[in-house]
Amino acid sequence: MITDAARQRLDALAKPQGSLGRLERLAIRLAETQGTLAPETRPRRLVVFAGDHGVVAEGVGLWPAEVTAAMMRLMLDGRSTCAALARASGTEFLLIDAGSKAPCFPPAPGYRDWRIAHGTANLARKPAMTVADFDAAWSVGTRAAEEAAADGIRVLAIGEMGIGNTTAAACLAALLTNAEPATMVGPGAGATPESLARKRAAVATALTRARAEPDPRHAIAGLCGYEIAAMAGCIAAAARLGLTMVLDGFITGAAALVARALEPDALRTAIAAHRGEEPGHAPVLAALGLEPFLDWQLRLGEGSGALLLLPLLDAAAAVLRDVATLAEVTGG
Numbered sequence: 274m275i276t277d278a279a280r281q282r283l284d285a286l287a288k289p290q291g292s293l294g295r296l297e298r299l300a301i302r303l304a305e306t307q308g309t310l311a312p313e314t315r316p317r318r319l320v321v322f323a324g325d326h327g328v329v330a331e332g333v334g335l336w337p338a339e340v341t342a343a344m345m346r347l348m349l350d351g352r353s354t355c356a357a358l359a360r361a362s363g364t365e366f367l368l369i370d371a372g373s374k375a376p377c378f379p380p381a382p383g384y385r386d387w388r389i390a391h392g393t394a395n396l397a398r399k400p401a402m403t404v405a406d407f408d409a410a411w412s413v414g415t416r417a418a419e420e421a422a423a424d425g426i427r428v429l430a431i432g433e434m435g436i437g438n439t440t441a442a443a444c445l446a447a448l449l450t451n452a453e454p455a456t457m458v459g460p461g462a463g464a465t466p467e468s469l470a471r472k473r474a475a476v477a478t479a480l481t482r483a484r485a486e487p488d489p490r491h492a493i494a495g496l497c498g499y500e501i502a503a504m505a506g507c508i509a510a511a512a513r514l515g516l517t518m519v520l521d522g523f524i525t526g527a528a529a530l531v532a533r534a535l536e537p538d539a540l541r542t543a544i545a546a547h548r549g550e551e552p553g554h555a556p557v558l559a560a561l562g563l564e565p566f567l568d569w570q571l572r573l574g575e576g577s578g579a580l581l582l583l584p585l586l587d588a589a590a591a592v593l594r595d596v597a598t599l600a601e602v603t604g605g
């Protein structure tokens with residue numbers, strides 16, 4: 274088993290056993306995702322999936338839907354947080370529009386307009402999308418993972434952009450962990466007491482409808498976002514293709530729950546970068562059975578937390594690959 278082999282190798286290195294603390298757990302997880310004691314962390318790519326959400330009309334947050342397009346523009350100009358962090362960590366950046374209301378931006382190497390629709394329906398009033406549209410958005414993610422594998426990418430960081438998507442993620446997280454809906458609702462990109470109350474009400478209403486739906490795919494589609502469905506498809510495909518994937522925050526976690534609900538092996542090569550500030554993130558990670566490696570009070574999204582873990586992933590790979598064993602040093 275690769276897990277045992279990695280543990281044995283780390284214990285045999287010229288250092289006190291366990292002295293690299295949680296870096297050793299990260300090294301073991303990285304080795305597991307690639308099935309080798311010589312894992313590679315480059316080339317790597319951040320894929321940000323974008324989508325818009327009809328539920329914004331309920332006043333569930335502070336920001337208008339137009340901010341999705343504005344942030345996409347910034348990403349393509351290399352001036353968003355994720356673009357800056359991607360450059361800083363030597364990571365390719367790709368923006369995939371799965372269902373935003375943005376204008377079609379000019380063709381660029383780091384941009385794919387693979388839209389299924391221009392925003393979801395308002396999930397507080399009716400199903401967010403049809404099952405056919407869910408499947409199409411899932412396929413957008415599959416295509417992104419296949420493209421990454423064909424390009425020789427070894428590590429895929431996964432993130433999102435979509436105003437309103439913490440409401441959809443809260444719905445999916447409550448549905449798929451069987452939690453009380455209110456426990457998954459947090460401030461997202463900012464809230465007032467009033468907007469938070471509207472968000473709780475929207476999530477509770479949508480959950481009542483979804484829980485009455487006997488078919489899980491229908492229930493999920495009714496709560497989902499195009500970028501979330503695409504992330505789920507990407508996660509499932511990355512697992513099949515043996516690509517190490519690094520998951521970002523609460524919304525990515527909700528997508529991972531969707532992926533696992535429909536494909537049980539979807540988290541085979543997943544690493545959870547961090548535990549963020551959104552209150553639903555910790556219970557989602559617990560339900561996924563994934564250990565988060567950073568606890569930096571992040572609440573941005575855009576794949577930012579995943580990018581922050583990458584230097585530590587490099588460090589974990591370097592330790593496995595480059596450190597001599599004690600036996601080599603002592604000749605024993």
Ligand SMILES: Cc1cc2ncn([C@H]3O[C@H](COP(=O)(O)O)[C@@H](O)[C@H]3O)c2cc1C
Binds near residue numbers: 340435461
């Ligand atoms: C300027 C800005 C940049 C962002 N980048 C990511 N998000 C994050 O906030 C959104 C989710 O929060 P909510 O559900 O409250 O809308 C998502 O787009 C997420 O990626 C941002 C939000 C804003 C406002």
Ligand SMILES: O=C(O)c1cccnc1
Binds near residue numbers: 461525549550571
């Ligand atoms: O955890 C996240 O990814 C997150 C939290 C708040 C807002 N946007 C994203």
